[in-house]
Amino acid sequence: MPLFIIIMLLQVLLIVHAMKTGRNTLWIWVLLMAPMIGGLAYLIVELLPAWSSSNSAQKARKKVRDITDPHRDFRLAQDNLKRNETIQNLVNMAKECAGKGLYKDAEMFYERALKGIYQTDPILLEGLAGVQLLDQRYEDCKRTLNSLIQHNPNFRSKTGHVMYAQCLYHLKDIDGASEEFEALKKYHATALVKYHLGEIRHRQNRPTDALNEFRSIIEQENAWDPSGNGDEQWLTKAQARIAEITKTVH
Structure with a gap:
């Protein structure tokens, strides 16, 4: 042409x-x-600035930066904390540690933030509970979330609710987990929520209901997970469980 x-x-x-x-x-x-x-x-004045400020462009730049300098954000968080131990700098340091699997260090930074007027702060307590969940310390996570609820009865959080349901599930409180995940499904039907409900129904020897939950992950639209985690892992797991259960049912 x-x-x-x-x-x-x-x-x-x-x-x-x-x-x-x-x-x-x-x-x-x-x-x-x-x-x-x-x-x-037109490209330079109108389009390039829009592309460079878009979420996808920012994510792409972060991926490149993480590959070329994977410890940059960690060092920056450390430097900021050394200069000024603010609540935000402690939280940033905790998040960086959690992202690298340093859960005990992350917990320590959250605990340093949970002092004085921030001792019962719901955001900080939720962050601490998240680290404990990642570290598979489900009793500690549940205890932290109970403390959050006790001191902040009007606080509402989808993330906190999901974590609480997960704690009950991993602690094998199937009835309690079933109740929490059912409540979540009514207003926050993410792939994670549906998958756990499927596993619960399977444990309750309800294969048809389990299949329906697993299929809904694949066939229906899932709510957005505020943690930023995608649906891929739950789609893969659901497909495997569907194949498994279908064999046993038929």
Whole structure:
């Protein structure tokens, strides 16, 4: 295809983009009157800043940075904490430690933050409980969440509710876990919630109900998980459980 035709097609696409996105009408005239220079100007002034500030662009830059300098954020959190031991710097350090699997260190930084007027802060307690859950210390996690509820009865958190249900599940309190995950499903039906309900139904010797839960992960839309974890692991696990249970049922 001749270069001239390619340039004209690109110009048409840029004009359509400018019209659809409500850009200043001056851009349409610029694109019409000066095809190559106008198109380049539109890309630099309008599109590149939008692309660079988008979530996907930010995630891509973070991935590159994590590969080239995987300890950069950890060092930055350390330096900030050394200069000024604020609550936010302690939390940032705790999160960096948790991300590297240093759960005991992360817990220590949360505990340093849980002092004075912040001793019963719900966000800090939830962060501490999250570290304990990652460290598979389910009794400690449950105790921390109970403390959070006791001192902050009006605090509401989907993340905290999911963690509490997971604690009961791992502590083999199947009835309690069933009740919590059922409550979660009514307002926060993530793939994680549905998968755990499927496992509970399977343990309760209810294979049809278990299959329905596992299939709903694959066939229905799942709520967004605020932790940022994707559905992939739960989709994979659900597919494996469907294959397993189907064999035994039939």
